[in-house]
Amino acid sequence: MLLQQVREASETSREQQQEVQQLQEQVTAASKAKLATQEAAQEKLARLGQLEGELEALQDVVGAGGDQADMLKRLVSRVANLELAVGQGNNARRLLHNQLVEMRGNIRVFCRVRPSPSSVVTCQSDGSGVRVDGGEASIQGTFSFDKVFGPACSQQTVFDEVAELVQSALDGYQVCLFSYGQTGAGKTHTMQGLPSSQGQGIIPRSVAKILDTVKILQEPGWEYDLEASYIEVYNEALQDLLAEGKGRDVGKITVANAIKHGPSGEPTHSIFMLFITGRHAPTATLVQGALNLVDLAGSERLARSEVTGQRQKEACCINKSLSSLGDVFSALASKSAHVPYRNSKLTHLLQPCLGGTGKTLMFVNINPEPASAGETLCSLRFAAQVNACERGAKGGARRHVSQQPEQPKLQAEAASKDRKHGAAASKRKAGAPEVPPRNTRPRLHK
Numbered sequence: 001m002l003l004q005q006v007r008e009a010s011e012t013s014r015e016q017q018q019e020v021q022q023l024q025e026q027v028t029a030a031s032k033a034k035l036a037t038q039e040a041a042q043e044k045l046a047r048l049g050q051l052e053g054e055l056e057a058l059q060d061v062v063g064a065g066g067d068q069a070d071m072l073k074r075l076v077s078r079v080a081n082l083e084l085a086v087g088q089g090n091n092a093r094r095l096l097h098n099q100l101v102e103m104r105g106n107i108r109v110f111c112r113v114r115p116s117p118s119s120v121v122t123c124q125s126d127g128s129g130v131r132v133d134g135g136e137a138s139i140q141g142t143f144s145f146d147k148v149f150g151p152a153c154s155q156q157t158v159f160d161e162v163a164e165l166v167q168s169a170l171d172g173y174q175v176c177l178f179s180y181g182q183t184g185a186g187k188t189h190t191m192q193g194l195p196s197s198q199g200q201g202i203i204p205r206s207v208a209k210i211l212d213t214v215k216i217l218q219e220p221g222w223e224y225d226l227e228a229s230y231i232e233v234y235n236e237a238l239q240d241l242l243a244e245g246k247g248r249d250v251g252k253i254t255v256a257n258a259i260k261h262g263p264s265g266e267p268t269h270s271i272f273m274l275f276i277t278g279r280h281a282p283t284a285t286l287v288q289g290a291l292n293l294v295d296l297a298g299s300e301r302l303a304r305s306e307v308t309g310q311r312q313k314e315a316c317c318i319n320k321s322l323s324s325l326g327d328v329f330s331a332l333a334s335k336s337a338h339v340p341y342r343n344s345k346l347t348h349l350l351q352p353c354l355g356g357t358g359k360t361l362m363f364v365n366i367n368p369e370p371a372s373a374g375e376t377l378c379s380l381r382f383a384a385q386v387n388a389c390e391r392g393a394k395g396g397a398r399r400h401v402s403q404q405p406e407q408p409k410l411q412a413e414a415a416s417k418d419r420k421h422g423a424a425a426s427k428r429k430a431g432a433p434e435v436p437p438r439n440t441r442p443r444l445h446k
Ligand SMILES: Nc1ncnc2c1ncn2[C@@H]1O[C@H](COP(=O)(O)OP(=O)(O)OP(=O)(O)O)[C@@H](O)[C@H]1O
Pocket: 113, 114, 115, 151, 181, 182, 183, 184, 185, 186, 187, 188, 189, 190, 260, 296, 297, 298, 365
C-alpha cells in the first residue's frame, strides 16, 4: 500500500518535472524567436536609414534626367515596403513579448523588505520566499511570491523586474502596479523613490523608459500620444493633481514632487496614470495602453490605530478601499461570476487592469522590525491571497490594438467627472462610488 503511494507520488513528481521542463523550453523558444525578430527589425531599420540617405542624395541630383526620376520612384516604393516590413516585425515582437509576460501570469506579487537595524524577517536566497518569526507561534509564517527583494536590493534591480510590464503598456495593454503595506514599509520609496538618479523609483524610471522607447520608435514611423494623470483617492473622492493648468506634459512631470498625502497630511491612495496611444501609419495600426502606478495608503488595521473623528473616517475609507481590493482579488481567485469592482472608487477606477483584460503586479512592502511583525504577517497574508489569483495565458490579458481610427473609451473619466462636479479637496465627501464605466484612456484636456 505504502509502496504503491510512493510509486504514485514519484510518478506525479516526474510528470510535474516534465511539465516544468516543457514550460521552460517554451519560454526559451519564445525568447529566441523574440530576439530573432528584434534583430531582423533592427536590420531592416538600418537598411531603411541607408536607403533614406541614398534617397536624399538622389533628390539633390533629380531633374537631371529620366533615369534618375525612375530610380527615385523605385526607391520611394522600396522605402515604403521596408517601412511596412519593419511595422510587421514590431507587431511580431509585441506578440512574443506578451507571450513571455503571460507565461509568468497576469497577476503577480513581489515582496520587498525595507532595511531596518533589527529584523524578524529572513528572505530565501533564491528570492522566492520570505519568513517572519516574531517569537510567538501566532506571529510566524512562511510565504512564497513571484519574487522577493531583500533590504539590500537597489531601485534598479527592482525596476529591471517590472520593465517588461512597462513595455506591455506601450504595446497596448492595461497595466497596473500597486505598492501595498503598512505605513513606513517603503511603498512610496518603491514607487517614487528619491530625487537622486540611483534612488529613483518605478514612476520616474517608467516615464524615462517610455519616453526613450517612443523616441526610438519614431524612426520606423510610430507616433505616440502620452497623457498623464495623478489621481488622489481620499475619503472615496477622486482628485487629479495634474488637472488643467497644473501641467500634464509627461516630459515635464517631476514625479518626485508628486503628492502622497493630502493637503493637511492625511493619508491617501495615489495613482499615477499614463495613457499611451501609438499610431503606425504604414500598417494603419493603433495601440492604446495604460500604465497605472498605485501607491496605496498604509494598510494597518483600524483596531490598532487608536483614532477618532475625522481620522477615524479617513481610516474607514482606506480600509474600505483596501478590503474592496481584497474582495476583488478573492472573487478573481475563486473565479466568481461577479467581481465587486464597484464597491470602492479605487477598484472601480482600476477595473480594466484588475479584470481579465489587464496585467497586475502587486508589491507587498514590509518593515522587518520586530514591533511590526503582526502587521507584516497581515500584509503577507493579504499578498498571498492576491498571489492565489491565476490569470495566465488562457484567461488572458487583451491588447487594445486596432486598424481603425481611434475611438477611445475613457478610463479616468471618473476623475475628470469628479473634477468637473467639484469633488476637489475642498468638497471631498465620503459616499457611494459613482464611477462611470470606462475602459482605456481618460478624456483629459491638454
Ligand atoms: N528599500 C529601501 N531602501 C532604503 N530606504 C527605504 C527603503 N524602503 C523605505 N525606505 C525609507 O523608509 C522610510 C519610509 O518609507 P516610505 O515613505 O516609502 O514608506 P510608505 O510605506 O510609503 O509609508 P506611508 O504609508 O506613510 O506613505 C523612508 O525614509 C524611505 O526612504
